[in-house]
Amino acid sequence: MHGRLPSLIVPRKAESEVLLPPVADDEVLHNNSLIQQLIMAAKDAALLHGVLMRTKEEPSSSEATSYAPFSLFPSPVPKKLFTQACEVQQDFNMLVDRISQDSEFLTKALASTVEVDDFTAGLFSIYKEVLKEGIAQPIVLGINRSDYMFDRGLDHNVSLKQIEINTIAASYAGLAERVPDIHRHVLNFWGKSDEAAKVLSNPAVKGIAEGIAKAWQLYGSPSAVVLFLVEKVSRNIFDQRCLEMELWNKNIRVIRRQTVDIHERGSLDDDKKLFVDGYEIAVAYFRTGYSPEDYQNENCWQARLLIERSKAIKCPDIATHLVGTKKVQQELARSGVVEKYLTECPKSAQRIRATFVGLYSIDEGPEGDEVITKALEDPESFVLKPQREGGGNNIFGEELRQLLGTFKDGPKRSAYILMDRIKPQTVKNYLLHPGTPSKLSDCVVELGVFGVYIRKCRKLIMNESPGHLLRTKSTEFADGGVSAGVAVLDTPYLI
Numbered sequence: 142m143h144g145r146l147p148s149l150i151v152p153r154k155a156e157s158e159v160l161l162p163p164v165a166d167d168e169v170l171h172n173n174s175l176i177q178q179l180i181m182a183a184k185d186a187a188l189l190h191g192v193l194m195r196t197k198e199e200p201s202s203s204e205a206t207s208y209a210p211f212s213l214f215p216s217p218v219p220k221k222l223f224t225q226a227c228e229v230q231q232d233f234n235m236l237v238d239r240i241s242q243d244s245e246f247l248t249k250a251l252a253s254t255v256e257v258d259d260f261t262a263g264l265f266s267i268y269k270e271v272l273k274e275g276i277a278q279p280i281v282l283g284i285n286r287s288d289y290m291f292d293r294g295l296d297h298n299v300s301l302k303q304i305e306i307n308t309i310a311a312s313y314a315g316l317a318e319r320v321p322d323i324h325r326h327v328l329n330f331w332g333k334s335d336e337a338a339k340v341l342s343n344p345a346v347k348g349i350a351e352g353i354a355k356a357w358q359l360y361g362s363p364s365a366v367v368l369f370l371v372e373k374v375s376r377n378i379f380d381q382r383c384l385e386m387e388l389w390n391k392n393i394r395v396i397r398r399q400t401v402d403i404h405e406r407g408s409l410d411d412d413k414k415l416f417v418d419g420y421e422i423a424v425a426y427f428r429t430g431y432s433p434e435d436y437q438n439e440n441c442w443q444a445r446l447l448i449e450r451s452k453a454i455k456c457p458d459i460a461t462h463l464v465g466t467k468k469v470q471q472e473l474a475r476s477g478v479v480e481k482y483l484t485e486c487p488k489s490a491q492r493i494r495a496t497f498v499g500l501y502s503i504d505e506g507p508e509g510d511e512v513i514t515k516a517l518e519d520p521e522s523f524v525l526k527p528q529r530e531g532g533g534n535n536i537f538g539e540e541l542r543q544l545l546g547t548f549k550d551g552p553k554r555s556a557y558i559l560m561d562r563i564k565p566q567t568v569k570n571y572l573l574h575p576g577t578p579s580k581l582s583d584c585v586v587e588l589g590v591f592g593v594y595i596r597k598c599r600k601l602i603m604n605e606s607p608g609h610l611l612r613t614k615s616t617e618f619a620d621g622g623v624s625a626g627v628a629v630l631d632t633p634y635l636i
């Protein structure tokens with residue numbers, strides 16, 4: 142960079158007034174000519190490093206491609222909380238896996254929900270059918286991502302608090318692995334090479350590929366392939382391709398199919414081996430199937446059932462998918478539940494519980510009535526969540542108060558849970574979205590940590606936490622919408 146280098150970079154110690162100081166101070170953030178140069182360099186670095194996404198206008202074609210939205214600067218993340226999130230991931234892997242094997246717990250936890258929520262009921266009926274028939278494949282591959290915010294408590298301390306754990310189609314490992322290269326370049330371009338050297342590497346997608354490759358190997362048929370189940374329209378295809386490439390590089394063939402293809406051309410042989418278009422499927426990896434739109438008709442449900450009944454290693458299997466529901470998350474938060482599943486490792490249970498905020502059942506009855514009354518009085522302190530994934534479904538503030546008011550006297554309320562609202566600190570950054578002029582925004586960050594595990598014969602033979610995902614969004618969208626395109630890719634700058 143030419144000219145005067147603005148003074149800056151994160152103070153060594155967070156000061157009490159500003160708990161999370163931004164990587165760039167106000168002087169830099171308002172230096173328009175510097176910012177414009179950095180933005181130009183950053184966008185080209187994103188394209189060069191493969192941080193890509195198909196465009197809104199042509200979401201089904203790779204002819205029109207741009208950079209995936211990202212933040213100009215990395216965001217400050219307290220080292221202690223980052224380490225805490227990485228360290229608790231193997232505990233979460235273990236917990237999710239154990240819950241997935243307890244049909245009594247899952248049945249009880251979801252009983253009221255399946256009465257009123259058709260989508261969860263559809264998944265649950267597949268689960269029951271598979272249990273009745275008997276599980277054909279004892280090997281389970283889990284790939285999940287536990288998401289957190291840094292909650293700013295009344296005492297001004299920040300703490301790590303879980304938003305949710307995604308047990309199906311946990312995305313963005315591929316792009317997240319490439320974002321550090323952009324931020325290193327931005328910092329270098331700006332003349333901050335020492336700081337650039339501190340930007341963390343993130344081998345998330347390599348670790349996930351290791352898990353899939355290991356599962357493929359355990360399946361034990363060298364000619365069998367890995368099936369990626371994908372949506373009809375995949376704007377985020379490059380993220381998936383990063384993972385595919387890792388597998389191809391290990392000489393593992395990957396095929397991409399939609400659920401409808403499985404219905405039309407999938408079959409089981411006498412041994413329950415799954416075949417699609419002549420390929421035997423070793424691993425069925427879901428990047429779709431988590432939302433009602435993914436099951437447009439009965440054929441899609443039939444296809445999911447066929448896969449679940451098969452000998453293919455499912456990622457996730459239907460039980461693990463159900464463990465990721467908001468209702469199960471809420472039931473796990475009840476006193477003693479996590480502890481019961483991890484009796485021989487109380488430290489794991491403690492580490493997990495430390496990340497929980499209050500989660501509440503609003504099923505009919507005095508327990509639900511009490512929390513509904515509290516939420517109606519103080520809606521800003523709660524989030525109302527339906528059993529949906531993929532962003533944009535949660536309900537906040539005044540809307541929460543109104544909706545809760547409309548169904549508080551009927552069974553429909555069992556389709557939702559209430560959760561304490563996490564109040565993260567904001568940090569200023571420039572968020573870059575293709576085709577939109579970038580402006581300085583107040584932002585909140587969300588840290589995800591990936592987990593990968595394999596269970597064989599009731600034992601975990603792999604339990605890893607290969608990498609992370611940092612996403613940032615403007616406070617304009619603080620009430621939800623992470624995956625609805627408003628959250629951008631980021632990297633943690635540890636302080």
Ligand code: ADP
Nearest residue numbers: 304305524529530531532560561562563621623
């Ligand atoms: P989804 O499965 O749709 O992604 P999440 O539970 O991850 O649902 O929530 C989506 C978004 O809503 C989060 O990224 C976050 O911005 C916001 N959110 C969810 N739970 C909370 C909470 N307890 N406090 C504050 N914000 C929350």
Ligand code: MG
Nearest residue numbers: 288305531532
């Ligand atoms: Mg989420």
